[in-house]
Amino acid sequence: MTQDSLRYQSGFGNEFATEAVAGALPQGRNSPQRAPLALYAELVSGTAFTAPRAENRRTWLYRRQPSVVTGAYQPYEQAWWLTGAQPHAVIPPEPLRWAPFEIPQEPLDFVDGLRTVVANGDVEAQVGMAAHVYLCNRSMDRRALVNADAEMLLVPQQGRLVLRTELGVLSVRPGEIALLPRGIAFRVDVPDGPSRGYVCENYGALFRLPELGPIGSNGLANPRDFQAPVAAYEDDAGGCEIVKKFGGRLWRAQMQQSPFNVVAWHGNLAPLKYDTANFMVIGSISFDHPDPSIFTVLTSPSDTPGTANCDFVIFPPRWLVAEDTFRPPWYHRNVMSEFMGLVYGQYDAKPQGFRPGGASLHNCMVPHGPDAEAFDRASGAPLQPQKLDNTLAFMFESRWRFQPTAFALTGGALDADYAQCWSGLADRFASRKT
Ligand SMILES: O=C(O)Cc1cc(O)ccc1O
Ligand SMILES: [Fe+2]
Structure with a gap:
């Protein structure tokens, strides 16, 4: 499947309707006595039936066989994929950073190549998230993944993914x-060979677009730039x-047919892709470094207003024009915990040690900020307009402290x-100068 042959439908949370075969979608009702083309109707809900209308997500599938045909499940061993906070875990109280995670030589697909770096929360309480990396070198072969524990946000760093x-x-x-x-079942193909990226496994409320407040009705990630697939089914028998993540464990079952047998669907619960190049960046055009919440692409709220279960924040190419301002991030300690990754380029607060494919962790109240080199450079730089270009860092930010795993x-x-x-940030208090 080439990239160009794919078509998409546009919009975040839109009511989509799509059929791979004309006439496959019932008209005027969801569950007719006999669905068209002898298909089975199946509902999949992403929110409780009674969730407020604005948040309600569900989709109707019209498929060759319903998902119930999957047989019994057996435990599946994948020791690297961990879930939630462990009761007595010891979390280092200092900043942590990782070099690019190496893609192993041994054959690994997306499921077997997934490595949990940090996790928090409790999947049974539908609270919290995990940050993983996937390190794989082959496509999933006659295998599909169903994650009943969480929605998954994939951030490829090396290699294109084809997600069926x-x-x-x-x-x-x-x-x-x-x-x-x-x-929703999916398979990950890696047409470019060795592939690496980051995953946010969100056990909590569904990701949504953030409120825009005084920004108004446009900006940041615009809803129409999110793309959903059109219906497509496999003939393959x-x-x-089926590898299923269920209650923090992996299970496997053999299905006679492909689970990718949906001929038509309609609804507002759908896989989506988004090109971060379409993010309309807001920044300071006067002075001071604004809070990074202006870079929020998607947010998963918690039950405390404004205090996210997880925010997905990007640091994309942008102009810096603030006057009389230390332009990189200030030194800070935040109540929210910050896991960061780098897709490409350099991050302005850490031009060297933070590398594409690596990560950093600054948990609740852990002090951090620009390294000494970035501080010195930014303190003395002429404040001309400057384009931060060829760079894409991101952050998974959570109200819950992250626990690094043994792998991490x-x-x-x-x-x-x-x-x-x-360490080079010496005490240079001016009154000590002679
Ligand atoms: O720590 C970081 O690099 C992320 C970050 C960026 C920023 O511009 C302000 C605060 C913040 O936590
Ligand atoms: Fe930070």
Whole structure:
């Protein structure tokens, strides 16, 4: 499947309607006595039936066989994919950083190549999230993944992904992201070979676009730039292994048919892709460095207003024009916890040690900010308009502290010298000058 052959429908949370075969969608009702073309109707809901209308998400599928034909499940071993906070975990109280996570040589697909870096919350309480990396070098072969625990936000860093989902196909390259609803089967193909990226597994409320407040009715991520697939089904009857994440464990079952057998669907719960190049960036045009919340692409709210279960924030190419201002991020300690990754280029607060494919973690109240080199450069730079170009960093920000996993702490990528990047920040208090 080439990128160009794919068609998409536009809009975040829109009521989509799509059929791969004309006449497959029932008209005027969802569940006629006999669905057209002898298809089975199946409803999948992403919110409670009684969720407020503005938040309600569900989709009707018209398929060759309903999902119930999947047989019994057996446990599936994947020791690297972890879920939620562990009761007695010890969380280092200092800033952490990781070198680019290496893609192993051994054959690994998306499921087997997933490595949890940090996690928080409780999947049973539908609270919290995990940040993973995927490190894979082959496509999922006759295998589909169903995550009943969470929706998944994919941030490719190396290599394009072709995501075949029950609702159709998305092609997602680095710089783009994909949002896959809880419970919808998908397969990940890696046409470029060794592939790496980040995953936010969101156990909480569905990601949505942030309120715009005084920004008005336009800006940041515009709804129409989100793209949903059109219905597409496989004819293949060669069988398929379903790997299911359910209650923090993985399970497998063998299906005789492909789960990608949906001929038509309609509704507002759909996989989506989004090109971050379409993000309309707001910034300071006078002075001071604004809070990074202006860069929020998607937010998963918690039950406390304005205090997210998870915000997905990007730091895309943009102009810096603020006058009499230290332009990179200020030194700070935040109540929210920050997991960051870099898709490409350099991040202005950490021009060196933070590298594409790596990550950093600044948990609740852990002090951080520009390294000494960035501080010195930005303190003395002439404040001409400056384009921060060829760069894309991002942050998963959560109200819940992140626990790094054993893979994160002992897997070889941890940067033992991270704190050294601030050691050059000497006390230069002017009154001590002679
Ligand atoms: O720590 C970071 O690099 C992320 C970040 C960026 C910014 O511009 C302001 C605050 C913040 O936490
Ligand atoms: Fe920060």
